[in-house]
Amino acid sequence: MRPGLVFLVSRATAELAGLKELTTEHRRLGEIIEMIHTASLIHDDVLDESDMRRGKETVHELFGTRVAVLAGDFMFAQASWYLANLENLEVIKLISQVIKDFASGEIKQASSLFDCDVTLDDYLPKSYYKTASLVAASTKGAAIFSRVQTDVTEQMYEFGKNLGLSFQVVDDILDFTQSSEQLGKPAGSDLAKGNLTAPVIFALEKVPRLREIIESEFCEEGSLEEAIELVREGGGIRRAQELAREKADDALKNLQCLPQSGFRSALEQMVMFNLERID
Amino acid sequence: MMMSCRNIELGGTSVLDLMPCGCSCSSSPTSRRILFGNRSKTIGRRSYGAGNMVFLRRDSGSCRAIPAKPKESSLVNGLGEDKTVMINLRQEPRKPISLENLFEVVADDLQSLNDNLLSIVGAENPVLTSAAEQIFSAGGKRMRPGLVFLVSQATADLAGLKELTVEHRRLAEIIEMIHTASLIHDDVLDESDMRRGKETVHELFGTRVAVLAGDFMFAQASWYLANLENLEVIKLISQVIKDFASGEIKQASSLFDFDVKLDDYLLKSYYKTASLVAASTKGAAIFSRVESEVAEQMYQFGKNLGLSFQVVDDILDFTQSSEQLGKPAANDLAKGNITAPVIFALENEPRLREIIESEFCEPGSLEEAIEMVRSGGGIKRAQELAKEKAELALKNLDCLPRSGFRSALEDMVMFNLERID
Numbered sequence: 001m002r003p004g005l006v007f008l009v010s011r012a013t014a015e016l017a018g019l020k021e022l023t024t025e026h027r028r029l030g031e032i033i034e035m036i037h038t039a040s041l042i043h044d045d046v047l048d049e050s051d052m053r054r055g056k057e058t059v060h061e062l063f064g065t066r067v068a069v070l071a072g073d074f075m076f077a078q079a080s081w082y083l084a085n086l087e088n089l090e091v092i093k094l095i096s097q098v099i100k101d102f103a104s105g106e107i108k109q110a111s112s113l114f115d116c117d118v119t120l121d122d123y124l125p126k127s128y129y130k131t132a133s134l135v136a137a138s139t140k141g142a143a144i145f146s147r148v149q150t151d152v153t154e155q156m157y158e159f160g161k162n163l164g165l166s167f168q169v170v171d172d173i174l175d176f177t178q179s180s181e182q183l184g185k186p187a188g189s190d191l192a193k194g195n196l197t198a199p200v201i202f203a204l205e206k207v208p209r210l211r212e213i214i215e216s217e218f219c220e221e222g223s224l225e226e227a228i229e230l231v232r233e234g235g236g237i238r239r240a241q242e243l244a245r246e247k248a249d250d251a252l253k254n255l256q257c258l259p260q261s262g263f264r265s266a267l268e269q270m271v272m273f274n275l276e277r278i279d
Numbered sequence: 280m281m282m283s284c285r286n287i288e289l290g291g292t293s294v295l296d297l298m299p300c301g302c303s304c305s306s307s308p309t310s311r312r313i314l315f316g317n318r319s320k321t322i323g324r325r326s327y328g329a330g331n332m333v334f335l336r337r338d339s340g341s342c343r344a345i346p347a348k349p350k351e352s353s354l355v356n357g358l359g360e361d362k363t364v365m366i367n368l369r370q371e372p373r374k375p376i377s378l379e380n381l382f383e384v385v386a387d388d389l390q391s392l393n394d395n396l397l398s399i400v401g402a403e404n405p406v407l408t409s410a411a412e413q414i415f416s417a418g419g420k421r422m423r424p425g426l427v428f429l430v431s432q433a434t435a436d437l438a439g440l441k442e443l444t445v446e447h448r449r450l451a452e453i454i455e456m457i458h459t460a461s462l463i464h465d466d467v468l469d470e471s472d473m474r475r476g477k478e479t480v481h482e483l484f485g486t487r488v489a490v491l492a493g494d495f496m497f498a499q500a501s502w503y504l505a506n507l508e509n510l511e512v513i514k515l516i517s518q519v520i521k522d523f524a525s526g527e528i529k530q531a532s533s534l535f536d537f538d539v540k541l542d543d544y545l546l547k548s549y550y551k552t553a554s555l556v557a558a559s560t561k562g563a564a565i566f567s568r569v570e571s572e573v574a575e576q577m578y579q580f581g582k583n584l585g586l587s588f589q590v591v592d593d594i595l596d597f598t599q600s601s602e603q604l605g606k607p608a609a610n611d612l613a614k615g616n617i618t619a620p621v622i623f624a625l626e627n628e629p630r631l632r633e634i635i636e637s638e639f640c641e642p643g644s645l646e647e648a649i650e651m652v653r654s655g656g657g658i659k660r661a662q663e664l665a666k667e668k669a670e671l672a673l674k675n676l677d678c679l680p681r682s683g684f685r686s687a688l689e690d691m692v693m694f695n696l697e698r699i700d
Binding site: 043046047049065066069070073074076077078080081083084085087089092093096097099100102103104106107110111 | 403404405406407464467468470486487490491494495497498499501502504505506508510513514517518520521523524525527528531
């Protein structure tokens with residue numbers, strides 16, 4: 001998805017700058033982004049002790065923690081090297097910020113597990129660090145290499161950020177609403193691990209019992225299932241859907257600076273595709 | 280009383296000046312000797328033997344002789360040597376070069392570095408602070424930042440710089456963060472539970488915290504690096520991070536592989552150790568804004584010093600006890616990591632190959648292997664290799680003007696070799 005975004009934004013902005021084709025830099029940026037994303041997934045699975053991802057065993061489940069750490073480190077290192085050799089300071093700083101944000105996001109999440117006082121204002125930055133930051137850097141980076149004006153690159157940054165946040169909220173909703181087969185990993189796994197996401201945060205405002213269960217860290221049989229049910233009843237899913245739509249609307253607005261084209265439409269569709277996952 | 284019979288960089292311009300140092304040291308007939316480097320092999324104008332140097336450094340206003348082991352007091356290269364040599368007339372017990380003394384000229388800079396590192400890493404989260412303290416306080420020598428500061432100062436003269444710049448300091452912090460992050464991850468990869476006599480981060484806090492702490496430090500270092508906004512240094516350091524990963528992979532995939540040659544070993548040692556040192560010294564020179572030939576010489580200096588350092592480390596793994604090492608002895612060999620002493624010994628001892636091939640399944644086989652490495656001349660030849668790289672490193676310093684800082688860099692090369700005397 002991320003490289004796809006890089007290529008779409010590259011082409012959608014290329015017109016504004018009179019570019020005919022994707023440049024080597026665009027392509028390399030797409031590769032760098034995907035390497036960083038993949039490396040972070042490999043390490044995240046070590047950190048979360050997850051054994052399934054996308055229906056398959058995680059790298060560390062299959063090959064061991066050592067290989068997973070090494071593979072992630074190698075990919076981060078390769079990405080950093082390619083990034084440096086793009087020789088564009090603005091993009092180098094942009095992507096370095098992302099790598100720093102990833103680490104910060106993981107730490108924030110790790111240190112607030114089972115913390116029922118977490119608010120939307122904690123959740124949104126954490127989601128930014130973990131997801132939206134990379135998407136925003138992808139879209140802005142693509143615009144930078146298209147050599148468009150700063151206000152356009154800024155709009156592309158905001159587009160990526162809003163799309164990324166919308167995407168994360170949808171992911172968090174699906175963790176409640178989909179089955180394990182659909183998810184490719186155990187359902188309710190965020191909640192089970194104490195990672196309190198948007199649906200839970202909203203429901204906690206309405207359902208005091210939910211707080212108790214979470215604080216018990218699901219020690220009792222059936223308490224996780226009860227909690228999931230309470231999140232639904234407490235309107236958590238519904239309000240999270242609204243949040244996802246709100247961010248999606250913001251993302252669509254950010255596209256207005258682009259000329260109409262098949263590429264711009266594709267970007268709009270990407271926003272809608274994301275929302276359709278929760279219809 | 281101390282007698283100096285050469286020029287000192289701090290004063291005196293004529294050869295064979297005898298200068299009292301003015302401190303209240305007592306003289307001793309037993310230590311009244313002139314010791315020059317004494318080697319069977321003379322390299323160019325210089326000949327340095329490990330531990331044969333006697334230095335009197337007056338940078339801090341005190342006279343500390345760093346006496347050498349007694350060797351034949353032949354004057355190799357005579358007095359044409361443009362090098363400060365002091366006669367040690369003191370009666371105090373011999374002291375080897377210590378990093379502490381060596382870095383005294385940059386002690387304040389290193390202290391600030393320490394404080395900054397703890398606050399950068401600790402600011403984010405208390406668990407990281409604990410992990411950071413565990414690794415930062417575990418006797419780290421701060422050799423790499425020390426090198427950055429020394430090279431910065433030593434090259435500053437050439438470029439007319441008065442002081443260390445912010446960039447120099449930041450470079451040192453970045454280097455130390457990268458080094459520390461790699462140690463934390465290495466310990467996870469090697470499944471080591473001790474480092475420098477303390478538990479490793481992952482032993483104490485778990486694999487998750489160790490992976491996270493390492494990732495965080497790499498990330499912070501990359502971010503600070505990017506914000507230095509110097510493309511040459513950014514590329515230099517990014518290459519190092521890539522080399523680290525390559526080195527780990529090379530090592531992991533050649534465990535217990537006795538066909539490994541010296542070239543493979545040197546390349547792996549370059550990736551794992553020398554690459555970062557070389558980037559530290561070259562980066563420092565870049566920020567001193569010296570000419571590129573000097574920056575290149577600083578790169579080579581760092582590389583040769585780094586290789587010498589790694590070879591010495593690999594020798595010590597055989598020759599030191601667990602207490603001295605702060606981790607189990609002969610760790611490398613036990614894990615199948617074939618280093619210089621083993622590579623050399625394997626040329627002479629076919630039995631060694633068998634034992635390693637067996638992956639030490641029989642009790643006592645590791646001890647037998649260690650003994651064969653010694654008897655096969657592995658230690659001796661590795662020592663020669665370390666000295667060879669050290670000599671190259673010293674040559675690389677020729678382009679620098681004489682100063683206390685340049686001497687400290689030379690001392691650093693010698694300090695490393697003294698570890699295997």
